[in-house]
Amino acid sequence: MRSGFAPSRTLLLACAAPAAAFFAAFWLLPVARLIALPAHQGWATYFAVLSHGRYLQSLLQTLGLSIVVTLATLVLGALVGITLARQRFAGRRLLLSLLTLPLSFPGVIVGFFMILLGGRQGLVADLSAHLGGERITFAYGLTGLFLAYLYFSLPRAITTYTAAAEAMDAQLEEAARSLGASRWRVARDVWMPELAPTTLACGAIVFATAMGAFGTAFTLASKFEVLPITIYNEFTNYANFSLAASLSIALGLITWLVLWLARRVGGKEAF
Amino acid sequence: MSTPRNARQAPWLLIALTTLVAFFMLAPIALSVMTGLVVNYSKGLASGLTTRWLAEVWQLYGGTVASSLWIALLCVVGNLLLGVPCAYALARSPSRAARWFEELLTLPVAVPGLASALALILAYGTLSGFRQSFAFILVGHMVFTLPFMVRTVGAAFRKGELRALEEAARSLGASFAQRFLGVLVPAVLPAIVAGSLMVFTLSVGEFNLTWMLHTPLTRTLPVGLADSYASMRIEIGSAYTLVFLIVILPVLWGLQAIGALIEKHHGT
Numbered sequence: 001m002r003s004g005f006a007p008s009r010t011l012l013l014a015c016a017a018p019a020a021a022f023f024a025a026f027w028l029l030p031v032a033r034l035i036a037l038p039a040h041q042g043w044a045t046y047f048a049v050l051s052h053g054r055y056l057q058s059l060l061q062t063l064g065l066s067i068v069v070t071l072a073t074l075v076l077g078a079l080v081g082i083t084l085a086r087q088r089f090a091g092r093r094l095l096l097s098l099l100t101l102p103l104s105f106p107g108v109i110v111g112f113f114m115i116l117l118g119g120r121q122g123l124v125a126d127l128s129a130h131l132g133g134e135r136i137t138f139a140y141g142l143t144g145l146f147l148a149y150l151y152f153s154l155p156r157a158i159t160t161y162t163a164a165a166e167a168m169d170a171q172l173e174e175a176a177r178s179l180g181a182s183r184w185r186v187a188r189d190v191w192m193p194e195l196a197p198t199t200l201a202c203g204a205i206v207f208a209t210a211m212g213a214f215g216t217a218f219t220l221a222s223k224f225e226v227l228p229i230t231i232y233n234e235f236t237n238y239a240n241f242s243l244a245a246s247l248s249i250a251l252g253l254i255t256w257l258v259l260w261l262a263r264r265v266g267g268k269e270a271f
Numbered sequence: 272m273s274t275p276r277n278a279r280q281a282p283w284l285l286i287a288l289t290t291l292v293a294f295f296m297l298a299p300i301a302l303s304v305m306t307g308l309v310v311n312y313s314k315g316l317a318s319g320l321t322t323r324w325l326a327e328v329w330q331l332y333g334g335t336v337a338s339s340l341w342i343a344l345l346c347v348v349g350n351l352l353l354g355v356p357c358a359y360a361l362a363r364s365p366s367r368a369a370r371w372f373e374e375l376l377t378l379p380v381a382v383p384g385l386a387s388a389l390a391l392i393l394a395y396g397t398l399s400g401f402r403q404s405f406a407f408i409l410v411g412h413m414v415f416t417l418p419f420m421v422r423t424v425g426a427a428f429r430k431g432e433l434r435a436l437e438e439a440a441r442s443l444g445a446s447f448a449q450r451f452l453g454v455l456v457p458a459v460l461p462a463i464v465a466g467s468l469m470v471f472t473l474s475v476g477e478f479n480l481t482w483m484l485h486t487p488l489t490r491t492l493p494v495g496l497a498d499s500y501a502s503m504r505i506e507i508g509s510a511y512t513l514v515f516l517i518v519i520l521p522v523l524w525g526l527q528a529i530g531a532l533i534e535k536h537h538g539t
Contacts, residue, residue: 011447012360012369019357019417020372027379027387027414030394034386037393080292083285097527099296104519106478106493109512112500113299116306121313121505123302147295154296183282212383215478215493219500228385228479235389235483245393248386256381 038246045242049250055230059250062227065142066210069149073206074199076150077157082191084158085165096162102155107215114139114148114220142224148216153206164198197266204262208255227251304516307509324510328499332511335495336518342405342491343474346412347467353413354420355463359455361421362428373425377418384415384479392483405489411480416470423469427462428455461533468526475519492518 038045049055084096102110118124118139125135138144172194176186214228222229227247235244307325310318357376361369379387391411396402427433436458440450456463478493485494492515500508 006365007363007447012364015356015360016364016369016372019353019376019421022353023376023414023417026391026410028375030390031378031382031387033394034390076288076292079285080289083281083289087281087286087289095293097523099293101300101520101523102296104472104476104523105515106476106496108478108493108497108500109515112496112508112512113303115500116299116302116505116509123298151296151299154292158292208381212385212479214383214385215482215497218482219497228383231385231389232483241389241393244389248383248389252382252386255383256378259381 034245035249038242038249041242045246046249048243048246055247058225058227058230061224062211062251063254065145065149065224065226066207069146069153069210070203070207072146072150073153073157074203077154077202078161078195078199080154081158081161082165085162096159099155100159102152103159105152107152107213107217108219110148110152111216111219113151114144114216118144118147140220140223142222144220145217145222145224145226148220149210149213152213152216153210156206156209157202160198160202161195164195168194200262200266204259204266208259211251211255211258300516303509303512305509306506307511307513309506312505312509324506325513328507328511328514331503331507332490332492332495332499332514335490335492336514338405338490339475339492340518342409342412343471345409346416346474347470349409349413350417350420350470351463351467354417354466355424355456356451358421358425359428359451362425373421376421379415380418384477385483387411387414388480388483403486403488408481408484408489408491411484412474412477415477415480416473419469419473420466423466424459424462427459433458461529461536465526465529465533468522468529472519472522472526475522 038048044051049059084092116122118137120135120137122137122139125137128134128136138147168191173186173190176190181189212228213226214232217224217226217229218232228251231244231247231251234240234247305316306312308320308322309316310321310323361373388411391407392402395407401407433455436454437450440454445453476493477491478497481491481494482497485491490498496508496511496515499511503511
């Protein structure tokens with residue numbers, strides 16, 4: 001098939017064995033138990049997320065928020081990413097590397113940032129009071145949550161689109177332009193098809209991250225309840241383990257399915 | 272690559288949007304750094320600068336910085352020992368089972384951390400010696416970061432010329448250990464370093480798993496951050512955020528330097 005040489009099966013198995021044993025002990029088996037847990041309280045527990053109004057509402061809110069955040073991130077990320085890829089200015093490299101910084105922030109920091117911007121002692125509250133209005137706060141509601149999710153999603157989209165736009169074939173665009181295509185037509189017929197795989201892969205990751213984000217909503221103590229917070233409350237405050245397990249399975253299935261579909265359709269780029 | 276391919280000016284609307292987004296991303300960082308260093312946040316810069324809050328953070332939460340750094344370091348070491356041989360096996364195995372295993376190994380990234388943490392607690396929560404030690408958090412971090420190491424290093428192992436190199440070493444009579452440590456590992460070193468820095472960054476910033484896995488005696492930096500945001504004055508939360516930035520920045524610069532190094536070595 002490839003070259004004639006291949007390490008023996010035994011050798012490969014021995015190489016993979018430590019990782020496999022570790023992974024089985026600390027993820028596969030625990031997760032298998034988690035999946036079996038709701039069965040103790042009857043099969044209906046698995047569908048609690050659909051059958052209980054409160055959980056269903058939490059799921060739908062999380063889905064809605066994640067979808068809107070994903071769309072907003074993709075649109076903004078693409079526009080900013082492409083602009084940064086083409087515009088040459090002093091400090092461009094520095095700006096790009098500063099923009100990747102938030103990728104390594106835990107969600108709690110992003111939540112705190114929103115409190116600094118839109119909390120009771122926040123920048124916007126101070127500014128609006130200064131201008132003679134009342135103190136505007138938005139951190140603890142849907143707006144704060146949306147902006148926070150946008151904050152931790154944008155760096156990934158911006159860096160991905162910048163890299164993709166820099167790697168694009170410039171000739172296609174030159175050709176289109178020399179044939180008299182307008183700016184909008186170039187965007188529609190050249191850019192969009194070229195960037196479609198990037199968009200799919202990036203969108204799937206942003207969506208999955210938003211669905212599972214816990215730290216941000218936790219810090220904001222948001223009035224808008226998302227599923228990870230519901231799971232946390234069931235587990236910690238009500239010690240309802242089966243229900244927390246059932247909701248976790250639902251959340252895990254959705255995120256995994258979206259990532260899997262993206263990889264199926266888009267190929268290797270998605271994680 | 273460095274020649275500007277298209278020097279055309281972007282529409283001003285795009286420039287304005289980019290500026291606005293950059294401001295939205297960077298202003299909170301600047302605001303937080305400033306808040307951590309001023310005497311009184313509500314009076315602003317006029318109240319003067321101080322390191323008092325940093326000192327207070329160090330006194331209250333200094334231990335979490337060391338724990339986080341230790342966990343991240345051990346996480347890297349553990350993932351090197353487990354992940355690099357595993358990446359090699361997956362890169363060289365043509366079998367279907369290997370593809371399946373790789374798929375499974377990636378699941379902890381797709382499944383929300385909260386679910387993985389719950390699973391760990393339900394399975395091992397009763398082993399109190401383990402539950403109450405940092406090892407419990409370490410194990411969670413390793414499970415979550417292992418796929419990043421395996422994928423990054425595996426991609427490097429899959430390169431065609433490396434296979435030929437390995438075969439040449441073998442035909443010259445090198446044992447597997449000699450081949451692996453003498454030929455293969457040096458050849459994929461940039462990927463190993465990049466993977467390690469990635470794992471380190473992920474571990475230092477991990478919160479979703481860690482918040483569930485921690486105990487009052489086993490707290491990491493992000494756990495301490497969440498605690499300070501909830502119960503301390505805004506200056507202390509900001510100063511603590513500044514400490515996080517100081518810890519994480521060198522790693523990020525290292526990552527970028529490695530990226531540049533790889534680009535230089537392999538051409539563009």
